Every structure is written in structure tokens, then in C-alpha cells.
Amino acid sequence: MTSFEHDFPFDPTYGRTLDELLRIPAPEAPDDFDAFWRNRYAQARAVATEPELGPLEEERDGVRIHGVTFTSVGGARLGGWLALPVEGAAEHGFVIGHGYGGRQGPGPDVPLPLPRSAAILPCVRGLPARGLWEGVPDTSGGHVLHGIASRDTYVIGDCVADLWCAASALNELVPETDPAAGGPRLGYLGESFGGGLGALALPWDDRFGAGQLTVPTFGNHPLRLTLRCAGSGEAVRGYHRGHPEVTEVLRYFDAATAATRLELPTLVAAALFDPSVPPPGQFAVHNALPGARELQVLSAGHFDYPDGAAETEELRAARSRFFGTHLKA
Structure with missing residues (x-):
């Protein structure tokens, strides 16, 4: 086990060794799990996303970065950033999710x-700076509980749809990234909140050819509910104490359960020590993957440590x- 000096009132390794983490399973899916998500995907693909490209905001690292807006399910008009090659046509397309703090720019x-x-970096509904949406809390503890009483109203399902609609917007704005038009399949990157959303989104969308999930959240909810943390999971744990029936809703939004359906090549970066997203849930996502998978073990997540930059x-x-291996031009 990896351990660091810290002042958390719990152990962010949760007492698990790497061997133990690699044996954590995914919960069993509800009988209509696949039908539920395929229906949500069909609804998102039916949306006219009407993307609009904003003015150039910066140029670096071989891309020009513009603001972008697009429409998602329920008429939500969301924003983000679009990165385009400085020279020539795009040979690949990416959708890049974000953590529970939202994003202030394209950043790292x-x-x-x-x-x-080319890449679209959307802000999903409710989260800063360009996803703020009336009625949806903009902090992680409030956001993760929004609509949680029902699988049909839970905001996490709409956030997954926001990623699908972002992909549609990217394909419309940059047609050479559209697999239906002869382009290669898309790549997905997501960290923490974005990693969990990616695990939920990717199994149903054949526009994607490979994904990277870094310290993914929402893995193995039954286990997560027993693990104290400093992240959004603690708000869910608090809600569960007063509403134990929420476990039935959470079954539909379990990233590890969804990962059992995720057959495209997936790179998972999972941490041994993480106070915000308990490592057992992260590894449950990796362990559930039935297709080509790679694991990058990190010493820690959501925590500054000496070897972090390396x-x-x-x-x-x-x-x-x-x-480069799994997305062919």
C-alpha cells in the first residue's frame, strides 16, 4: 500500500493492497440496465445540437482554441471550448470530460x-464555468444529489447525455471527425467525475474507438456507500442514511456495472491513495472491463505528492x- 502524511480523519488507502484492489468486482446490473441506457442514448442522438463556434481565445500546443456552445437534452444550452489544428484538417477527434469542479478553460x-x-471540451450542465444551468446546483455536493430520487430525473444521466451531445456538436463543426462521414472513431478522456461519466457513456456510443478513464468515480456504489471520503460520494452517503431506497436508483449509475458493457480499448489510471474518490471504486471500474484494457497505477489521486508531476x-x-495504437486515421 502507498501512504502519505495527511490530516484526513480516515485512511485514503482504505486498507487495500494492490492485489486486493485488483479483485474488487462490479455490482450486478438491473435487468433493464441496457435498455435504460440505450433509450437515453437514442434521446440524446435525436437532439439538434445547433453548435456555434465562438471567436479565437488562444493558440498553443498546435491548436487554436475557440469558445463553443451547443444544445443538449431538455433544451439545455451548454458551453465549453473547441480545439482545432493550427494547420490542416483534423485527423482525430476527442471528447474531453472534466472533474467535479467544472473547468475554467481547456487547461492541462x-x-x-x-x-x-480536434477536441471538444464541454462543461456539463450545472457546473462552471460554461455549464451553469438554472435549477442545477453548481457545487459537487449539491449537484450529485440533484434529481437523485428517480433514475429518470437524476442529473448524472443528463450529464452523460451532455457528453453524447458534445460529440454530436464536434462531428457537426468538424465533419472530418465524424465516423459516419468516413473519419476515424473518436477518443474520450475523462478524469474523476469525467471518468465516471465516460464509463457510463461509452458502452452505448459506437462513434468512440478508445477511452481513457483517470481516477474514475461512481464505481461500485454499494461499496462506496460504506467508505467515508472527502468528495461527492460523502454527500451521497449522507443522503442514503435518510433514504436507503436510493440504492435502487444508484444501480443504474454505477460506473463499474457500465464498464462490464464497455468493450472498446480502455486505459484506466487508478490510484492507491485517494481521499476524494475511494480507490476500491476506481479499481472496480478497471476490473470490470471485458475488452482490451490497460492499467496505469498512480500513487495518489486528488492529492499533491512528491512524485505527482513525474x-x-x-x-x-x-x-x-x-x-496512437487504438485510433487509426
């Missing part, structure tokens, strides 16, 4: 995993190699 997700790529660079190199 640019440079992109492959050269001559491990980040190792992961950056691994993802470039991974997508």
Missing part, C-alpha cells in the same frame, strides 16, 4: 493526446501511445 487537457487532432508525465506518454 491541451496538448491533445495525438497531433493534428507520474502525470508518465500517464501523458502512456495515453499518447495508447490512442
Whole structure:
């Protein structure tokens, strides 16, 4: 086990060794799990996303970065950023999710995993800075509980749909990234909140050819409900104490359960020590994958540590190699 000095009132390794983490399973899916998600996907694909490209905001790392807006399910008009190659047509397309803090800009997700790529970096509904939506809380503890009483109203399902609609917007704005028009399949990158959303989104969308999930959340909810943490999972644990029936809703939004359906090549970066997203849930996502998978073990997630910068660079190199192998132009 990896351990660091910290002041959390719990052990962010949760007492698990790597061997133990690699044996954590996924919960069983509800009987209508696949039908539920296929229906949500069909609804999202029926949306006219009407994307609009904003003015150039910056240029770096071989791309020009513009603001972008698009429409998602329920008429939500969301924003984000679009990265386009400085020279020539895009040879690859990426959808890049974000953590539960939202995003203030494209940040460290640019440079992109492959050269001559285009990418959309959306803000999902409710979260800053360009996803703020009336009625949806903009902090993680409030957001993760929004609509949680029903699988049909839970905001996490709409956030997954926001990623699907972002992919549609990317394909419309950059037609060479559209597999239906002869382009290669898309890549997906998501960290923490975005990693969990990616596990829920990717099994149903054949526009994608490979994905990277870094310290993914929402893995193995029954286990997560027993593990104290400093992230959004603690709000869910608190809600569960007063509403134990929520376990039936959470079964439909379990990233590890969804991962059992995720057959495209997937790179998972999972941490041994993480106070915000308990490692057992992260590894449950990796362990559930039935297709080609790679694991990058991180010493820690959501925590500053001496080797953090070096491990980040190792992961950056691994993802470039991974997508270069699995996304063919």
C-alpha cells in the first residue's frame, strides 16, 4: 500500500493492497440496465445540437482554441471550448470530460493526446464555468444529489447525455471527425467525475474507438456507500442514511456495472491513495472491463505528492501511445 502524511480523519488507502484492489468486482446490473441506457442514448442522438463556434481565445500546443456552445437534452444550452489544428484538417477527434469542479478553460487537457487532432471540451450542465444551468446546483455536493430520487430525473444521466451531445456538436463543426462521414472513431478522456461519466457513456456510443478513464468515480456504489471520503460520494452517503431506497436508483449509475458493457480499448489510471474518490471504486471500474484494457497505477489521486508531476508525465506518454495504437486515421 502507498501512504502519505495527511490530516484526513480516515485512511485514503482504505486498507487495500494492490492485489486486493485488483479483485474488487462490479455490482450486478438491473435487468433493464441496457435498455435504460440505450433509450437515453437514442434521446440524446435525436437532439439538434445547433453548435456555434465562438471567436479565437488562444493558440498553443498546435491548436487554436475557440469558445463553443451547443444544445443538449431538455433544451439545455451548454458551453465549453473547441480545439482545432493550427494547420490542416483534423485527423482525430476527442471528447474531453472534466472533474467535479467544472473547468475554467481547456487547461492541462491541451496538448491533445495525438497531433493534428480536434477536441471538444464541454462543461456539463450545472457546473462552471460554461455549464451553469438554472435549477442545477453548481457545487459537487449539491449537484450529485440533484434529481437523485428517480433514475429518470437524476442529473448524472443528463450529464452523460451532455457528453453524447458534445460529440454530436464536434462531428457537426468538424465533419472530418465524424465516423459516419468516413473519419476515424473518436477518443474520450475523462478524469474523476469525467471518468465516471465516460464509463457510463461509452458502452452505448459506437462513434468512440478508445477511452481513457483517470481516477474514475461512481464505481461500485454499494461499496462506496460504506467508505467515508472527502468528495461527492460523502454527500451521497449522507443522503442514503435518510433514504436507503436510493440504492435502487444508484444501480443504474454505477460506473463499474457500465464498464462490464464497455468493450472498446480502455486505459484506466487508478490510484492507491485517494481521499476524494475511494480507490476500491476506481479499481472496480478497471476490473470490470471485458475488452482490451490497460492499467496505469498512480500513487495518489486528488492529492499533491512528491512524485505527482513525474507520474502525470508518465500517464501523458502512456495515453499518447495508447490512442496512437487504438485510433487509426
